[in-house]
Amino acid sequence: MNAPLASRDQIQRRLRVAGIVQGVGFRPYVWHLARTQNLTGWVRNDAAGVEVLVEGSAEAIESFTRRLPQEIPPLAQVRALTWADGPASGEFGDFAISESGAGQAATMIGHDTATCPDCLAEMFDPADRRWRYPFINCTHCGPRYTLTRGLPYDRARTSMAAFPLCPDCEGEYRDPGNRRFHAEPTACPVCGPRLWIAELVEIPPSPPLQKGGNRSEAMDPVRSTEGSLPFVKGGQEGFNPPQHPQQPLPTTLHHLQSGAIVAIKGLGGFHLACDARNPTAVQTLRERKNREEKPFALMAANLASVADWVEITPAEARLLTSPEHPIVLLRKKPGADTAFPGIAPGLAWLGVMLPYTPLHWLLFHEALGCPPGTGWMEHPQDLVLVMTSANPGGEPLVIDNLEAQTRLAGIADLVLMHDRDIVVRCDDSVVRCAAEIPPNPPLQKGGEPQALPEGSQPQGSMQDPHPFPEGFLPFVKGGQEGFNPVTLPTPSEIPPHPPLQKGGAPHPLPEGSQPLGSMEDPHPPTEGSLPFVKGGQEGFSNASTSITPQFIRRARGYTPRAIRLPRAGPPVLALGGYLKNTLCITRGDEAFLSQHIGGLDNPATCTMLMEVATHLLDILQVLPQALAHDLHPDFFSTRHALELAGQWNVPAIPVQHHHAHIAAVAAEHGVTEPLLGLALDGVGLGTDGSAWGGELLRLDGAQSGADFTRLGHLSSMPLPGGDKAAKEPWRMAAAALYRLGRADDIPRRFPGQPMARQLHVMLERDLHCPPTTSLGRWFDAAAGLLGAREVMAYEGQAAMLLEGLAEVAGPVMAWDEGYRILDSVIPANAGIQIDASWTPFSDGVTSQLDLLPLLARLADETDAAHGAALFHATLAQALADWTERAARREGLTTIALGGGCFLNHILSRNLTRLLTERGFTVLSARQAPPNDGGLSLGQAWVAMQSITQGCE
16 A cells, blocks of 8 residues: 655654653553544654654644643653654554664663552452452553663563563553553463462572572572472573462461461562561561561551551652552551561651552452452551561572572571562662751852742742753653753754753743743642652652652662753762662763662672662663762772773772762752751761761862862760770760760669770770761760660661650750850961861861760760650751851851761751751752762762863
8 A cells, every 4th residue: 555645734753752751651642642633653662762753734743742741641751852853754654653773772761660550450350351460560550670671661671571472461562552552561360470389498508699580500499389390481580380389379368367477579579578466476587587676667458557556647648659659657656566566666667668569469458358349448457567678687689589499498488479580679668758847948159048028938949040951841740841842953863951940931942943831830839749850850650749758768669760960971880888888870960879789798789789780881871981989998889989990991989978978969959059068977988087977068069069178077976996886875875974074984874784894994095996076976875875775786776766765755945055066266377287188167267066065964864755855956956056157157058968867857857947947948868868878879979070070
């Protein structure tokens, strides 16, 4: 059949769409839209995103272009839309979806998403062919990142390639009108992955850590349930479901209800699960996993199932039910510890998540006797499960079936597994709703905050400091408008991504281009809608957006979303720190923060770091021009950065720990103006070789973004025993008593500590007592003095218990005499040796904050809860006074808060409120954790600026 001839009034337009536009139903969306406009042509995926060619009348094509970024699927995010026009060829008789093209990657794989309502309705419909099928998904939900090996995102590049589609699934997959059109993980009971259970047997030694299910042929097979056959079909795990298996779900539920520990295969790894209401089961899990007191996360069928035991605000409810389904920290109600004994001992918060895979839902469905329909999902259920990561010994998540049966032997009694490979390890994300604080005043460059118009409220700057370059589009997400495209000179020219603009005047358009939308945000934030978010993370799809999350661990559901940087730069790979490690890769003006990797204190986690770096570099198709790493020379991340830099012949750039913390906050907020940073954490190597952790830093943005000025620090405390003091709060309490002249009290206060008497001598002689300015150690000293904890079972426990005690006591007044700000002038001819890291204020003033008077009062406090509340209140006021004094002296009005201490809800809320009330713009970590999980973002941003300045 001959193609129709093009009419003279017809044109051809090639469009390029960048963003999260693969695996989210974008091509069928384009297909539907083109057909409604009576356009011909095609749409296809390629490495850069989605490419569209349409032919038709100019009017129809203009309408198509206008609507394209406005009505996108719920999980899609359009970052850039560009096009070029030409004469119509008339060769297309219809509009089609074409095969994927190749090219250099400029798009990104979508994140894993919780099961959508449509799939749940099918799964619980007895008449549906996917009734109770544990791998149901569609273009709007299911795994993406964790099963994808490369771009473009097609089934052949995922772990679903091992499962040929049956005729019914093939028909859905090929039908553009079906919501499973090119849903790459789609399957059904006939053709898809299968579920079975396996008993665990001891088979030493454990296999080496592997990527995506690759197994050693030398490994012996592991016993499965009766009827298990050698691997024939499915994933590459080396296991085939039994031909006549036990019923996996009823058997699993029975074991859980009987007090057993069950390993359950999820999206990014295995969980270890038990009945959260069974104290014996919980204690058994703790003993087997060697997790003495660290809190566990709970999974409940719905909010109603835990509403009696935790407070749930509307914002927290939206977080819990968002497509990402993270673990959300919720404040305990009275009786929570009785209902869930041993889950989070001594803490004020419980980590709760809802089912996010079909398999999770089926366990709760099974517990109710498998009722038809979805009505049961709204009613409270007795079944609440502990769901904790299956990573024995602090190692990375178990993802492979054989690995599970060897590494989890002796921990779990049973494994519920399937034959769909997990390609990428990815733990559950942990978030909390940010503290409720007043809105920020407008960002200023310096000097006093500007007065606001009468009756107006400070909202943050509505004027984007980075106006659009000519012809570029703002970020568009989830159907929001606010775009302004421009015709390109040639079809192949794809400009750099634009900065996000919120409000402000539009940038002039090139001659001849037509604005299709307003540069003003057409959808100002209202209750139930998300505002535009500078930095590229668009909040939570389909969720109301008074939500302001704070990440504690950023992983499943958010990785590999890009964080928008203030400007583009050369690609950098940053390898993070030692604890809570993540890595970060930049591409243009995007930063891709990896999932949580963990502590680099064992070979398996170090291997995972290399594995994640290789995978992200591969799918992003980036060759770094620099490596960034922590200043500490002994970290594995530092050594690996130096090794890679040598292999690639590129520079390796060290970034001081606290500089990276503040740079991460500045980067995600798009701030390149000078700012004051308050970095508070446990420890980081300073440029003078000592342990820092309570620092006032000045960052000067674009002028010297690769550098910082240390303006002040907390008064130093000795660390008796060095690193041991960071694990034993009683040692820090002893150091405080020594500094207070009460060293004789040490043995009496800590009679159960054998080293109590010797510590006095160590402190007097300054033997193995290096100094630290860390706020984390002041928290430990307070906890030790109040009797909250003498020896910690896990990192940060003392501070978390102290926060829990303060929550019990409630608000108290700060003690004005509990601190001293020591500003001292150093004359130029004083002859005093000043370390190179120390840069005084411009007028020669140096600053320290001394909290010793507060510890003196805590040493005699008899009410631990009141003492903890007093400590938090006084600390916030002291930090606010100290920071304000430095900011006024430096002429700065923007303050960035970074470091792990800002995970403390009370401190973060109170300090932000105090500084905001004093007219400062306060920036906190939102798109990355404030702790060491965000270090790599700051390292990458500093390194980008460093090499950019080097080229100028």
